[in-house]
Amino acid sequence: MLEKSRSTVARVATVFVLCVAASCGRETNVSSNAPRRPVAARRTLARLTDAPEWSPCTVSLRPGHIVQEAACASHIANAPVSVGGKDCDDMIGNHEETLRTLVAAPRCTDAAIRRLRTLAEQQPQAGRLWSDLAAAYALRAERDDRPSDLLRSLDAAEAAIARDPQLTEARFNRALALEQVGLPKEAEEQWDQLRRGSRSGWTREADEHWSALRRDASRAAASQWPRNQERIEAVVAAGDRKALASLIDPFRGAAHRYVEEEVLPAWAAAAASGDAGTAQRQLAIADAIAQTLTIGTGDRYLLRIVERIHEVERAKDEVMLGRLRRGHAAYGDARRTERAIGAERAERTFARAQQLLTDAKSELACSATMARAIALSFRNQFAEAMALLEPVEAHAHANDYWYVLGRARSNQAYLYTYQSRFIEALDRYDAAIEAFARMGDAENVANAHTRKIGILRTLGDPEQAWTESFLASRDQARFVEAPSRHEFLGETAEAATALDCPKIALLYQTAAVQLFQDRLAETPSTDSDRIVALHRNLGIALRGMAAVHIRLNDYRQADRDLSEAFRFISEGTAKDDQGVRQALLARIKGVEGDAALGEERFGQAVTAFTDAFRLASETPFRTFRAELLMGRAEAFRHENRRADSERDLRAAIAELRAEEDGLLDRRRRGSSEEFWSAYFSRSQETYQRLIRLLADDNRKQEAFTFAEQARAYEPLHLVLQLDTLTTQAFRRWTHDGRSLALEEIQSSLPADTFLLEYSVLDDRTYVWIVSRRTFEMLTLPVHKKAIESWNDKLRADAREQNIDGFETTLCDVHHALVSGPLEVLASIPHTADARLVFSPDGPMHGLPFAALRSDGDSPYLIENHRLSIAASGTLYIYSILRDRELAVDGRRSAILIGDPAFVPSNATRGLDRLPRGRSEVRRIAPLYAPAVQVLVDKDATAPRFFDLAPDAAIVHVAAHAVARPEMPFRSLMLLAPSHDHLSTIDAQELLTRFRTGHTRLVVLSACSSTGGVPIGPEGLAPLVRPFITAGVPAVVGSLWDVGDAPSEELLVAFHQYYRDGLDADDALRLAQIQIRKHDDAGFHWVFAWAPYQIVGQASSPFRPNHTGEN
The missing domain is CATH 3.30.420 (Nucleotidyltransferase; domain 5)
Structure with a gap:
């Protein structure tokens, strides 16, 4: 038997819920195909087919979580399930066993889901299995705080209903998921059907959901901003400040815009024409709204704009008053121009407003400056635009203008996005969300979350993209402008498609199309500007609909969607700038190419992709151009035009690499770690297609070149930033960061x-x-x-x-x-x-x-x-050269860390202290004496590790490691706490703080230190990557959990061989061979020695004494 593993960590799980009436009842027709079984009580919010007995659930939201959790009361005892000490796979077999394990053993949730999916795919017509899979996904969403599982729950529920339309559990789960993923109208329809069944606890719960959604819809309809806006003048005239607050508090951002863009320009026009009565009424409205917003938010920006007008009027300074009037009028004119014919055409008017308002010392100059910056971006004048925004942000921050601060940061993020500076864009959107949240501006918070969705998809992180969609959906009722709601629906549809749920994506895209069809139906035929804008947006929505239909292999409908999209965009962009029109048409042509490719109309696909690429050639979106080139390359391949296909694949890689270089050049070591693996993974398909083409032509050297370029590019970039002699030479050798x-x-x-x-x-x-x-x-x-x-x-x-x-x-x-x-x-x-x-x-x-x-x-x-x-051939050569550089200084010191006194927490649950780790380092210490320092127990702190380790030639850490597959950059190494540091060091902190020094070998005597998580094209495990990229030539670690006793024996033997002068790989080899000959039979097992690996290459700083030859 192996001793207790070093990193067996149980997940902390909770249960997910909704508050319903506390009455009980049983539904007679539970399932159309359910076998007879003993009555079981409800244990989850979503319905399981083995638990027909209803019981009430209560809902809660744990601090720091975004998915609600449920606890369901039950008066019926479920059959006991023994889970202690058993492996998950031992507890799941048939359908019923899997459901019992799912509920009783939270640590087995993943295994239960895998089993249910396997069973469902083996019995494709079994609606019950698909329905229970939907419930399992919903439960995992709660336990792991994973919103994307709510999407998967809906997808599985749809599959269940397709197989058994009358299956009540599936219909219940579908309704629940629809509500949770932000489709309230569709959820309301489903709950309405369910509540009409025979009276029971289940139908009463359905009625509760339906009634709540109806109330929400009624409140939203009654408090829409256009209706509230119509009532403001009367409420202000009546002096009812409480009523005014109720009208504008749900729409604080819209209220700001209303005063800036309509009320104050109306004041300016009336004052200029001598209509004192109208001017006074408009100024009173602005004053009342500004004061109400200041009371509610603490933001005095709007109030100071109005106060400036009062100051100038009281001073009777006609020159300054004229500037204010003209400035406000120009700002209103510019906004109208922007809405009618585009931002670029409004730039001069915004510039005039900016100058006038600045001269008049009005804070509205901030808004005019920001609007001008966005207008300049349409001319690709990004540097000039950013230069305008920076002082506005600083001024807003100094004065606690939360609204302006949020807008400035959001605009900066917008500019970064269009320059493919995605990491900086995400940072700015997060900062904008913080500012908008400070003033309770739910609309702009939702807008910022929506903008992050597309960036995260581009970065190759569909899970986090869906999380942003989930966050935005909570405030979707606050979207004032139809284009903002459309952007949310369209981005959410693309996020669902990226998670391989195109059927669910179609629900969102259909809602987007319906949105603009409804708006067109209610727009007077005389409002031509609005109709043009709606046509443009409807065309964009139809283009998105076509893309979803292509994913569903419905090419005929996709063609119809594209035809309509082209017509509406042509009509809706007639007055737009040429650049906007070309960008929209490029997107349509790209989808047209996808449709032709799917229908094997390869010649037409080539034509469509060529047109799309030509239209997109002036846009800053490299990822989009790379996608077009990949599509055309595939069409060329099918036409046996191999040279053309190769040319496009090389061009696509060049586009992606140029974008990657831009991001990496601006990165800070240790920042945005959560994105890099996913971001570089997205380009792998392009490389693989080119490698295949070259290999098929027996151009093996060129194929190798691209295989080498496809891996470890991001770690190589970090290595090339080091200030070492090896790096300086290597930087020239790698031709500006390219692989050897x-x-x-x-x-x-x-x-x-x-x-x-x-x-x-x-x-x-x-x-x-x-x-x-x-x-x-x-x-x-x-x-x-x-x-x-x-x-x-x-x-x-x-x-x-x-x-x-x-x-x-x-x-x-x-x-x-x-x-x-x-x-x-x-x-x-x-x-x-x-x-x-x-x-x-x-x-x-x-x-x-x-x-x-x-x-x-x-x-x-x-x-x-x-x-x-080795992560790549290039990085292996670097490790060899770096090892030679370190060999010159002759340093032989060692720092050994064993059995740190870590602080128990949720992350360390199930982990005990490591007395064998303490024994391990004490047995190793004499080998390196006197130049050795041993840190154990409370002395093994993170600050001492970071201070001492880089100056030692050899670093050995016998501690717990916790691999986190869902967040590799949060994988942990557990040390002892200090007064200024907790006991956990995650991979991101390691990358940030471990400095380049004299270390030539790091030994991580911790389970799963070189494995335990998926490794992408970066090619290095999360706890290995920080050391390799800090210039450490080699790291030794294990792939999985290993018993403490064999681990101690193997690593002591390794250090003995290394001290005898053998290279690290040879020392590890001999230690593994030696452990197989150990007297203890348990050490012979392959499990005890096989997981140890060395990444890189490190020679020994000691002279060989040839012990290893025996």
Whole structure:
């Protein structure tokens, strides 16, 4: 038996809910196809088919969470389920067992969902299974605070109803999900159907939901801003400040705009024409609104604008009063021009308003300046626009003008977005949300969340994009302008599509189309400007509808949508600037190309994509242009125009790389860590298509070049920012941050070192074998899903100690991925124990290469070869050169950290102290004496680690690590607390604070330190990446949880060999071989030694004494 694992962490789970009437009842027709079973009580808010008995639930929202949680009271005892000590997979089997485990064992939620999905896909017509999958997703949304699971819940409920339209549980779950994902109209219709069933607790609950939605809809209709706006003048005249507050408080941003753009320009016009009565009434309205907003928000911006008018009137300064009148009038004119024919045409008028208001010392100059900045952006004058916004933001911040501060920051984010500076845009939108929230401006908070959706999709993070949509949906009733609501619906539809839920996306896109159709129906035919604007927006909505229909393979409807979209956009952009018109038409042509490609009309697809690219050539959206080039490349490929396809793929990569370079050049080390992996993952398909094309033409060197460029680009960028001699030379060698050429890699590899670099595609895998004198490429008939399956099975078998299954899978992996390269090596003269450097790709990360072997009687790979892992060939060469640089200073000191006295918390639940870790470092210490420092217990603090570790040649940390697959950048290493630091260090802090120094080797004696999470094209585990990118040549760690006793023995042996002068990879190899010969039978198991890997290369600072040769 292995001793207790170092990082077995149970999830903290809660339950999700809604408050309903506390009466009880049972529905007689629970399901059209449900078998008889004992009555079970309700345990979740969403309905499970094994729990027909109703009971009430109550809702709560935990601080810091955004998905509500439920607790459901029950008077019926459920059958007991024993979960203690069992593995999740042992507790789930059939449908009923899976549901019991889902409810009783929160830590098994993921496993239960996987099982339900497998069962549902095996029985595609079983509506009950799909309905329970919907309930399971809803439950996980609550437990993990994961809004995207509400979308998946709706998708599964739709699938259940498609299979069994009368299944009550599925209809209930659909209604619940519709309500939760911000589709209240559709939810109301579904609840209305459910409440009409035979009276029971379930129908009463449906009635509660329906009534609540009806009340919300009625309140929203009664308090819409246009209606409130119509009542303001009468309320002000009556002096009813309380009524005025009730009219403007829900729409504080709209009230600001109303005064700035309508009331004060009306005052200016009346005053200029001598209509003193009208001027006085308009100024009284502005005064009342400004005072009310100041009382409610503490923001005096609008009040100071009005006070300035009063000051000038009292002073009877006709010159200054004239400037104020003309300034306010110009600002109103500019806003009307902007709405009618576009912002660019209004720039001169905004500039005149800005000058007049500045001269008149009116704070409204801030709004005029911001509007002018946006107008300049339509001419691509981004630097000039940003220069206008910066002083406005500073002035607003100094004066607590929350409204102006939010707008300035939101406008900065808008400009950053159009320059593809996405990380800075997200930061500015977050800052804008903070400012708008301070003044209770729910509309602009929702607008900022909506703008973040598209950025996050572009960055390749659909999960977080949906979270922003979920946050925006809570305030969607506050959208005043139809284009703002349309933007929310359209962005949400695209977020749903990105999460592979196009049927749900269609609901949002249909709502967007209906929005503008309704607006057109109610617009007088004489209001031509409004009709033109609505036509433009309807065309955009129809273009979005076509894109969704393409994802649903409904090409005929997509063609109809595109035809209508083109007509409406042509009519709606007649007065627009040419740039706006071209951008909109480019989007339509791009969707047209997608439709033609889907229908295998490849020639038409080429034409459409070509037109789209021409129209988009002047836009700043590189990602969009890359998508067009990829689409055209695919059409060319189908037409067997390989040269044209290759040209477009190379151009697409160039577009993406240019955008990436811009982002990386402005990044700060450790900032925005949550985005980098997803962002660089989005370009992998483009690289893979080009690699396939080149490989098919046997252009193996060019294929290798792009395989090398596709990986570890972001870590390489961090490495090249270091101030070391190696980096200075390497910076010139890598040609401004590009990966090394094949010849450069070959010339730098040591003798008898073979780089095996892989590229995993959906249907095949390429591997390049590179050494000083060798370069070969193999095409392996193994696909991505097979490797993913093997990796999952190895982890499960390691967790369950299933030695037979584990060994079988190791042989499968060896045969598929390693036997071919080994046959090539067999034909090349080399030493018996040649070094193999694996550069894995995608699902290969996490494979225990040391333990691979051809069959149960053959030696393990580690017994014949020294092994190491590299994120890329380029980074491996860097580790070699950096190791040589560090070898010059001759430093041999070590810092050893063991058994830190970490602070118990939710993140550390289930983790105990590590007495074996303390023993481990104390056994290692004499090897490096006297130049060794040992930190254990309370002395092993984060500040001491950051202060001391970079100055040591060798760093060893025997502590707990917590891998966080959902947030890799939050993966933890647990140390002891200090007066100024908690006991946890996450990957982001490591990257930010671990400074470049003299460290040549880091040993992370912690479970899952080199694995435990998905690794994208960055090629490095979250806790490894900070050290490699700080210039540490090599890191040793483990792929999964390992028992403390074998871990101690293996790592003590490793340090003995390393102290004897062996390179780190050779020392690890001999330690793994030695542990297999240990007297304790438990140490022989492959589980005990196989997960240890070394990333990079580090020589020993000690002279060899040849102990390892024995």
